[in-house]
Amino acid sequence: MLANKSSLKRRLQIVELVRKRGEVSVEELSQAFDVSSVTIRTDLTYLEEQRYLVRSFGKACYLAQRSGNNVVIPEVDGAARKAWETAIARFAAEAVDDHQSLMLGAGDIVHKILPFLSDRANLALLLQDIGMAQTAQRFVHCELLLTGGQLEQGATTLTGPDAEASVTRRSIDLCILEASGLDRDGNLLCADPAVARVSEAARRAAARTIVVAYQPQLGEHDGEVFGNVSDIDALLLDDGIDPETMELMQSKGLQFHRRESGILEFRKSTA
Known part of the structure; x- marks a missing residue:
């Protein structure tokens, strides 16, 4: 605790x-x-x-900071980051039960969740990123749907009013979204404004929302807001956060749980 x-x-x-x-x-x-x-x-x-x-x-x-920011852990290489992201994804997958309607947003960590769902039965899976569809077909036995919407040249993520409306119309038991950062009010940020609007629609439509992130930087204007930590059910991070971020989570009423492999989980209080 x-x-x-x-x-x-x-x-x-x-x-x-x-x-x-x-x-x-x-x-x-x-x-x-x-x-x-x-x-x-x-x-x-x-x-x-x-x-x-x-x-x-x-x-x-x-422990010396990285130059240019307030993170107090050493820089990690690409392989270490992938290991952290995979660990976060594994714990996020534990929240998915059989027979659920599940929405997965865009992002590398979210994509890594799919192989961990191989033993789930009768999922209805809604994807925003068409690049995840092949992975889903390989690992998950499910009804597979895409949000629809616009696809910018060279991108794999579906966005725009049609994608937002598609999410809003659906009954979603759980959505798992990825954040690129936090602001000092606890707002969850996404670097792409169009992706953020779909994420916000999914968060509002879903009965439960989990957000995953790798070392989200506590900044002011580093992305588009799609929700607040007080609006979600759980936030899963690696342990590369600063004391100010830890204090912010407590001020928002989230309970702290340290998972295996150094993963931090902040849950909405059930009291």
């Missing part, structure tokens, strides 16, 4: 202090926050697992 608010606030302050000073000892942190060294070590273990800092000989050391 996510730490309580006082613990989360302290941990965010620890990251900021270590960032400013480069490294800080356990004893110094214990005195600065007026808590025991055991509590500080627990905090540091959590923050190291989240890749916000590293521990070395009784000290917390800042």
Whole structure:
């Protein structure tokens, strides 16, 4: 479970202090926050697992940021990114049950979900990306439909008013969409405005919505809004997010669950 608010606030302050000073000892942190060294070590273990800092000989050391942004984890290569995306896709597929009407939006992570649906029975699958159709036919036993709509030259994603209307008319048990970023109000962003409009229509039409993303950057104007984290049922990410993003999720009432392979799941509270 996510730490309580006082613990989360302290941990965010620890990251900021270590960032400013480069490294800080356990004893110094214990005195600065007026808590025991055991509590500080627990905090540091959590923050190291989240890749916000590293521990070395009784000290917390800042994990250098990438130049040009606020992400506090090392740059990963293409193979590592694909592994993260596949892990996210695997956990997203767990939410799909037999006999469901499922809409899959556009995106690399969403595409990777399809092989994990090979053992599902009697799915009604609606796709926005015609590039996914061949994968779906190979792996999934289902009724397969496309949204229809416009297809720009060189693209595989269907967009436009016809695609939006097609989604709106359907009964969708679950839709899984992909975000490219978040803004500071918790809005989910898509880099392509036309894709974002179809995603918004799908989110509104579906009984449940799950959003997947790889290291979504917390920015202001990096895409078109298709929903808010408070509007969806779950958000699945890799662990390359900064403390501010973690705090944002809590402020929106989402519960935190760490899955295997370092995948982070934020769920709508059922309380």
